[in-house]
Amino acid sequence: MKNLKSIATIALIVSVLNFTYAQHNHGNMKMNKDNHTMMDHSDNMVKLNDKNLTMAYTHYTMINKALVDANSEKVQKASKMLVGNLKKYGKAEEALKAAMEMASKSNVMEQRIEFGKLTTAFEPFLKDNVVKGEIYKTFCPMANSGEGSYWFSNSSNIVNPYMDKAMVSCGSVKDTFKSM
Numbered sequence: 071m072k073n074l075k076s077i078a079t080i081a082l083i084v085s086v087l088n089f090t091y092a093q094h095n096h097g098n099m100k101m102n103k104d105n106h107t108m109m110d111h112s113d114n115m116v117k118l119n120d121k122n123l124t125m126a127y128t129h130y131t132m133i134n135k136a137l138v139d140a141n142s143e144k145v146q147k148a149s150k151m152l153v154g155n156l157k158k159y160g161k162a163e164e165a166l167k168a169a170m171e172m173a174s175k176s177n178v179m180e181q182r183i184e185f186g187k188l189t190t191a192f193e194p195f196l197k198d199n200v201v202k203g204e205i206y207k208t209f210c211p212m213a214n215s216g217e218g219s220y221w222f223s224n225s226s227n228i229v230n231p232y233m234d235k236a237m238v239s240c241g242s243v244k245d246t247f248k249s250m
């Protein structure tokens with residue numbers, strides 16, 4: 071009987087601790103309804119000098135996130151949206167070509183290769199066009215079978231779109247683009 075009371079007491083304590091720990095304020099969080107990840111756009115919002123370019127960069131960051139999650143379907147969807155924005159922008163033939171290739175592929179490894187090409191093609195449109203926020207040019211030396219590859223991010227925290235979850239922090243910031 072004593073063991074049963076002890077077990078019941080421990081269970082009650084654990085339940086109370088779990089309930090107390092689980093109580094936190096969701097009111098200050100901005101959530102993405104698709105995957106319920108926290109997104110605080112106010113801290114790292116980037117605006118470029120052209121609204122179509124700003125939207126294109128937003129879609130680029132969506133592709134980046136989908137690659138981090140290794141979600142090829144989301145990569146395809148975001149790539150298709152990027153294609154639409156790049157067509158409106160009208161000055162980014164190589165980036166448009168890479169985005170179309172990414173949209174046509176369903177294998178995340180192939181998409182990551184195209185993402186490297188997209189990043190290279192995208193750089194001239196970002197470098198001197200930031201009017202709000204900062205864009206971090208980040209490098210992974212292990213991407214593309216050790217050749218290395220770049221990506222852009224709104225944060226200096228390393229979240230690598232080229233590597234699986236075990237290597238998500240591989241890389242380093244090489245440059246920062248911001249308004250003058």
